Amino acid sequence: MKAPHSCVVVGAGLTGATAASVLARQGFHVRVHEQADVVGGHVRTEWIRGIPYEPHGAHIFHTFDSEIWQFVNEFTDFVPYRHRVTTRLRSHQLSWPLQRSELPQLEEWPEVERELSSLPPEPDTTNFETYCRSLMGDTLYGLCVRNYTLKQWGRAPDELSASVAVNRVELRDDGYRSLFRDPYQGWPERGYADLVEALIEPAEIHLGKPVTCADLTELTRPGEPVVITSALDDFFSGELGPLEWRGVRLESQFMPDVSLFQSSMVMNEPDLAVPWTRTIETKWALEKLHTTPGTVVMREYPGASAKHYPVPDSAGTNRALQASYEAKLAAYPRNPLVAAGRLATYSYINMDQAVRQGLAAARRVIEAH
Ligand SMILES: Cc1cc2nc3c(=O)[nH]c(=O)nc-3n(C[C@H](O)[C@H](O)[C@H](O)COP(=O)(O)OP(=O)(O)OC[C@H]3O[C@@H](n4cnc5c(N)ncnc54)[C@H](O)[C@@H]3O)c2cc1C
Known part of the structure; x- marks a missing residue:
């Protein structure tokens, strides 16, 4: 047989x-x-009192591939969610990816403006740092990207391949505020x-x-x-x-009386004096919960032994x-x-x-x- x-x-x-x-x-x-x-x-x-959080990091499903979108939707229900990230710079909260229209509020705007007017036509792909500096100029790179990268990767940005920056570091001038441009985006309701x-x-x-x-x-x-x-x-x-590998470790905090803690699901913290790289509030993915009291905020610390990023x-x-x-x-x-x-x-x-x-x-x- x-x-x-x-x-x-x-x-x-x-x-x-x-x-x-x-x-x-x-x-x-x-x-x-x-x-x-x-x-x-x-x-x-994971869930605490009906509030979701992700102890291994924020996850948003996004794809250009209709076949994959259809496949995953056969197994669970997705709700629409367009992912937004903010980056904190002193007292400013800037959109991430950076938007040109928000930059004049920075004290460094005159230098930033001068540098933006003399960028090369194509980014320099020698390494991560050359790519970013040629994309947004030295000042903006120093303020928003360099220290975040040092914290996240624990190594000098010029030791990283430019591939780490391609499609992740952008300077936008179209006002499009969501992180992803894919036609299919969502978060599984359960x-x-x-x-x-x-x-x-x-x-x-x-x-x-x-x-x-x-x-x-x-x-x-x-x-x-x-x-x-x-x-x-x-x-x-x-x-x-x-x-x-480079790993991250998340510490989660449940706040029983707070409905929403921050202005978007993810807040980047490029300041080297802040030991975590970003805070994450998964609850942003489920609009129906936004007014419910209670939220979970996770601080993501770099440098854990887990195998997260090659x-x-x-x-x-x-x-x-x-x-x-x-x-x-x-x-x-x-x-x-x-x-x-x-x-x-x-x-x-x-x-x-x-x-x-x-x-x-x-x-x-x-x-x-
Ligand atoms: C911080 C972070 C945020 C992310 N955010 C997003 C996002 O917003 N959107 C998105 O699309 N993607 C995101 N990703 C990527 C996403 O996490 C991966 O695409 C996905 O988890 C890959 O699934 P996998 O099954 O390949 O790997 P894994 O999920 O790692 O699964 C591998 C499994 O194998 C098991 N395993 C390992 N070794 C052994 C062994 N020797 N024997 C038996 N079992 C073993 C592990 O325990 C694990 O369960 C993110 C990744 C990270 C690191």
Whole structure:
């Protein structure tokens, strides 16, 4: 008798849950192994007295891809939300991305204006710092970007690749105030855990134990496909050395008598004297709660050991190490191994890309079968 299709997924974040969801619905018996004691990975909403907060950082779903938007809406209900960020500069609260129309209020406006009038036609992509300085001039860069970047990355901005700034640092003159321009944007009304749990529901789930390559002989049959969404240095027990990551730590505070604490969901704090990089108030995503008393404010501190942001150094060292791990993965003889998601690909990806990678991983498993 023919054995039923089966496969293993390592990691129950959005990528792993998407792959597991598609494969299970295609008739595969899917076993998911997650090291944490809950599913959801980096996108897990928590609630205090009906007020949402995200202990792993603010998450707004935004995409240009109608197929992905339709896919996630099949699993949970999204409410419309257009994300706004503000940056604090002394007594000023400026829109982020910066808007030219707001800059004349700055005491430094005469220098800023002079610098803006002599910018090069295209930004200089040598590194993060050259990119930003050529985009907005030295003064504005020094006031709003340099120190925030130092805090967030813990290294000089000229040691970072320009790719960190492209599409993230902008100077706008069109008055468009939302952070994202994607046509599809929203926030899941019951939080992200609801989405991930709905996706992963038909799979068999094992929680609380990390999986490495050494475990595959026990956990899988020879030839059984494995979707890996964990970091490859973890998966190979650091055999080629550790990959470098930058992590954040969030401290949450529930304020029972406050309805809304700040003027937008995210407030950036570029001042080096402030130890956190930004404050986040997730409640902004659910308009129906705005007048309800009680809110949760999270302060995001940089420099935690968590694997949140891969470090794109301008020398390319970290990418090269990742490529060596990918070669090792491709050469693994016993099982077809498919890497997907932010950890396994050592890349910063948004949630829509995580879903896209989960779908692609499932397709590869189905095709291999
Ligand atoms: C601070 C921050 C804010 C963000 N904000 C946004 C946003 O606003 N909008 C947006 O679209 N995207 C945002 N993102 C990106 C988003 O978080 C990712 O796209 C998404 O979480 C990727 O999902 P994933 O499944 O690939 O990774 P993860 O969510 O990290 O899931 C990987 C899972 O694998 C598990 N795991 C790891 N190692 C092992 C192992 N050895 N064995 C078993 N299990 C293991 C982990 O515990 C985890 O559950 C943000 C990211 C950060 C860091």
